[in-house]
Amino acid sequence: xxxxxxxxxxxxxxxxxxxxxxxxxxxxxxxxxxxxxxxxxxxxxxxxxxxxxxxxxxxxxxxxxxxxxxxxxxxxxxxxxxxxxxxxxxxxxxxxxxxxxxxxxxxxxxxxxxxxxxxxxxxxxxxxxxxxxxxxxxxxxxxxxxxxxxxxxxxxxxxxxxxxxxxxxxxxxxxxxxxxxxxxxxxxxxxxxxxxxxxxxxxxxxxxxxxxxxxxxxxxxxxxxxxxxxxxxxxxxxxxxxxxxxxxxxxxxxxxxxxxxxxxxxxxxxxxxxxxxxxxxxxxxxxxxxxxxxxxxxxxxxxxxxxxxxxxxxxxxxxxxxxxxxxxxxxxxxxxxxxxxxxxxxxxxxxxxxxxxxxxxxxxxxxxxxxxxxxxxxxxxxxxxxxxxxxxxxxxxxxxxxxxxxxxxxxxxxxxxxxxxxxxxxxxxxxxxxxxxxxxxxxxxxxxxxxxxxxxxxxxxxxxxxxxxxxxxxxxxxxxxxxxxxxxxxxxxxxxxxxxxxxxxxxxxxxxxxxxxxxxxxxxxxxxxxxxxxxxxxxxxxxxxxxxxxxxxxxxxxxxxxxxxxxxxxxxxxxxxxxxxxxxxxxxxxxxxxxxxxxxxxxxxxxxxxxxxxxxxxxxxxxxxxxxxxxxxxxxxxxxxxxxxxxxxxxxxxxxxxxxxxxxxxxxxxxxxxx
Numbered sequence: 212x213x214x215x216x217x218x219x220x221x222x223x224x225x226x227x228x229x230x231x232x233x234x235x236x237x238x239x240x241x242x243x244x245x246x247x248x249x250x251x252x253x254x255x256x257x258x259x260x261x262x263x264x265x266x267x268x269x270x271x272x273x274x275x276x277x278x279x280x281x282x283x284x285x286x287x288x289x290x291x292x293x294x295x296x297x298x299x300x301x302x303x304x305x306x307x308x309x310x311x312x313x314x315x316x317x318x319x320x321x322x323x324x325x326x327x328x329x330x331x332x333x334x335x336x337x338x339x340x341x342x343x344x345x346x347x348x349x350x351x352x353x354x355x356x357x358x359x360x361x362x363x364x365x366x367x368x369x370x371x372x373x374x375x376x377x378x379x380x381x382x383x384x385x386x387x388x389x390x391x392x393x394x395x396x397x398x399x400x401x402x403x404x405x406x407x408x409x410x411x412x413x414x415x416x417x418x419x420x421x422x423x424x425x426x427x428x429x430x431x432x433x434x435x436x437x438x439x440x441x442x443x444x445x446x447x448x449x450x451x452x453x454x455x456x457x458x459x460x461x462x463x464x465x466x467x468x469x470x471x472x473x474x475x476x477x478x479x480x481x482x483x484x485x486x487x488x489x490x491x492x493x494x495x496x497x498x499x500x501x502x503x504x505x506x507x508x509x510x511x512x513x514x515x516x517x518x519x520x521x522x523x524x525x526x527x528x529x530x531x532x533x534x535x536x537x538x539x540x541x542x543x544x545x546x547x548x549x550x551x552x553x554x555x556x557x558x559x560x561x562x563x564x565x566x567x568x569x570x571x572x573x574x575x576x577x578x579x580x581x582x583x584x585x586x587x588x589x590x591x592x593x594x595x596x597x598x599x600x601x602x603x604x605x606x607x608x609x610x611x612x613x614x615x616x617x618x619x620x621x622x623x624x625x626x627x628x629x630x631x632x633x634x635x636x637x638x639x640x641x642x643x644x645x646x647x648x649x650x651x652x653x654x655x656x657x658x659x660x661x662x663x664x665x666x667x668x669x670x671x672x673x674x675x676x677x678x679x680x681x682x683x684x685x686x687x688x689x690x691x692x693x694x695x696x697x698x699x700x701x702x703x704x705x706x707x708x709x710x711x712x713x714x715x716x717x718x719x720x721x722x723x724x725x726x727x728x729x730x731x732x733x734x735x736x737x738x739x740x741x742x743x744x745x746x747x748x749x750x751x752x753x754x755x756x757x758x759x760x761x762x763x764x765x766x767x768x769x770x771x772x773x774x775x776x777x778x779x780x781x782x783x784x785x786x787x788x789x790x791x792x793x794x795x796x797x798x799x800x801x802x803x804x805x806x807x808x809x810x811x812x813x814x815x816x817x818x819x820x821x822x823x824x825x826x827x828x829x830x831x832x833x834x835x836x837x838x839x840x841x842x843x844x845x846x847x848x849x850x851x852x853x854x855x856x857x858x859x860x861x862x863x864x865x866x867x868x869x870x871x872x873x874x875x876x877x878x879x880x881x882x883x884x885x886x
Contacts, residue, residue: 216244219341223331224253227314240328242341249345251304251317253297253328297325301345305744306359309335322746322753326761354739468783469673475772477765478509480711486515494533496522507720510711516630523717524627524643526636544635551606568608571616575604582621586706588629600628603638610642617652620645622698626709647717651697662696662727663689665791669731672788673774677738686748691755692730699726703759712764721775722793732770733762 219242225235237256242249299319308316314327315335330338339358342348347366351357489502496502511519521527526543527536554568562569579601583589589596603624608615623644628637650658666689671678681687694702699716701709716726737758741751778784779794786796 214246218242218244218249218344219338221330221333221338222256223333225329225331227312227327227329235329237331238328240338242338247300249301251297251299251301251342253325255296299325301342301360302362304346304360306351306357306740307339307342308354308357308740309339310356318740318744318754320744320750322744322750322757324740324754324757351739351743353743357739357743359743468781470777470780472773472777475769475776477769478505480510480512481505481515481519482512483515486519494536495531496529499529503718504720507715507718511714513710516710516714517632517636520627520630520640520714520717521636523714524640525646526639526643540636543639547606547635547638550609551602554605554609567612567615571608572605574618575601575608575616575621578618578621579604583625583706586625586629589625596628599634599637600625603628603634603641606638607641607645610638611645614645614649614652619652619698622701623648626701626706626713629706630710648699659693659697662724663692665724666692666696666727666730668785668788668791669727669774669778670734672784673731673778674735674738677734677742680742684747684751686751691748691752692734695730695733695755696726700729700762703762704764705760708762708764712768715768721772721779724791724793725771725775727791728771728774729767731774732767733758735770735774736763736767 219240221240223237224240225237228235238253239256241252241254243252297317299317303319303321304317305320306318308318310316310327312329313335314329315338316327317325319325339348342360345363346360347363349359349361349366351359485505486502489496489498491497506519506523522529527539531539557565557568562572579597582600584597589600600621604616604621607620624637624641627640627644628634631637631640650661653659667678667687670681670689678687681689700712704712712729716729719725722728737754740746741754744750746754775792778788778792784794784797788794789796
């Protein structure tokens with residue numbers, strides 16, 4: 212057995228709950244020196260004896276039922292928490308985050324993100340002090356709560372390179388601060404390392420950055436000449452995120468086109484008394500859109516969900532009276548049980564010649580036996596609610612045999628059955644939900660891939676920096692968002708938050724595709740963690756999976772709404788994005804920009820300026836900065852590769868390779884996130 216030396220130990224380190232339905236779990240945090248390296252471990256305590264009500268751990272089998280008189284709905288709280296132990300070798304630790312509440316989140320190089328740990332006794336900084344003995348720690352420039360971890364020897368080498376002043380600091384007032392220029396040498400060396408490894412891709416990526424910087428920096432239509440030492444520093448400072456590029460291309464993006472992102476507020480859930488203000492004496496909903504807007508801003512109180520979900524999902528008509536709704540409920544209930552009887556009476560002999568039905572029955576039986584079985588409503592053997600889940604899905608097969616059943620539908624039905632507590636009502640609400648999301652279940656995945664493309668367009672517009680990073684890391688396909696969109700974040704949130712999010716999305720406010728903005732908001736929240744840790748596709752996928760059940764839904768909804776308002780109030784938004792978000796398409800301008808060639812007879816062109824007043828184009832002569840940089844990089848590529856004809860045919864090879872990589876990434880995303 213390896214010799215061990217305990218260098219740090221702290222009791223009463225608790226996992227932080229992500230909602231009121233979850234529990235803090237007490238454990239012990241240790242740092243141990245072993246023969247093969249230093250390991251950080253957190254283990255759940257064997258005996259929970261804490262009497263503090265705030266930190267007490269309730270029996271995992273406890274279930275509390277809270278009855279609401281208005282609609283006889285049942286709210287089930289689930290005070291349970293399953294937490295995996297933590298064991299990390301320091302060589303695998305990439306960063307850690309210290310929250311405003313002094314909690315600690317450990318993040319590994321492979322993207323694994325562990326639950327937040329709170330120090331009930333002691334201090335997180337004691338742990339950090341011991342950690343500093345073994346690794347170098349650097350505070351993130353973009354995120355004040357994030358700390359990057361590296362090997363001490365590598366950090367010393369980086370400091371030595373920085374002290375050599377290979378690239379001089381920028382002079383003058385108003386330039387980047389010292390912290391910003393400390394990374395210039397790293398960018399320089401990263402650029403040349405990538406140039407050796409992949410000269411073609413690095414050349415194109417670097418030149419696109421130079422083009423973007425020269426064309427769009429500063430005032431429109433104005434290009435200033437930079438001479439001397441500042442020329443080099445300015446160039447390499449523009450090559451952001453070039454430290455460790457992977458093969459791929461960088462998008463050209465024009466910055467500064469969006470309005471400022473506003474602050475938005477959320478409201479309390481809609482109560483029964485609030486709802487009555489929208490209903491007349493006969494039960495008709497008078498003002499549908501204001502009611503939907505109110506639900507969007509605050510969600511629905513649990514004792515009102517069963518009734519209002521029937522409206523949102525089309526089971527009830529908004530303008531129907533109490534009597535009309537009851538008549539329709541009975542009519543649809545009879546129709547449901549008629550369809551149920553159809554598949555119930557299919558004999559084994561019939562089924563043997565009905566392969567499509569048999570396959571779908573088999574898939575449903577497999578899926579319902581593993582859908583939400585850790586939730587009290589579905590847990591345990593011979594649970595009648597699991598049988599109801601199976602029967603509703605089988606009846607839907609008979610109702611819509613063209614679509615039938617596809618994996619993921621059981622995830623969408625389970626919360627509806629839990630809220631409605633009625634088989635026939637759950638079925639018709641599920642029909643309404645499937646009418647909204649049926650394109651998610653296309654056999655060729657066209658509907659899902661289109662949504663991922665839509666997310667790509669929105670991120671490209673609102674966050675060019677993140678988009679550029681994902682392009683370089685071969686992650687701009689956004690396949691790591693697949694599960695988010697397929698089952699509408701149901702695997703990422705606990706039941707309470709899932710119900711709140713779904714009813715918000717069903718309002719179609721402020722736009723039909725608001726779920727895409729929720730995805731963009733989550734990516735914006737995780738942006739610094741992804742970029743600072745230099746995660747690639749696999750690491751991003753792992754990190755996205757690990758943040759499930761730890762998402763702040765209110766903050767995410769605020770940010771998503773703010774992004775929508777930001778886009779809606781911005782003048783230069785592409786029509787493709789406007790169409791996705793349901794915004795009016797901009798009318799075409801009566802004047803069209805003209806492309807002007809520089810034939811050597813235009814003095815303004817030769818002087819590097821634009822003849823028009825609106826700054827739509829910038830013309831730079833061949834001996835300017837772009838020409839010099841292009842010649843320099845091209846020469847370097849030919850020298851390093853030993854082939855002046857390297858570019859010929861490279862695009863075709865890369866296109867084929869890109870297509871193969873995309874398919875592999877898609878399969879990886881499916882296997883890791885859902886299947």
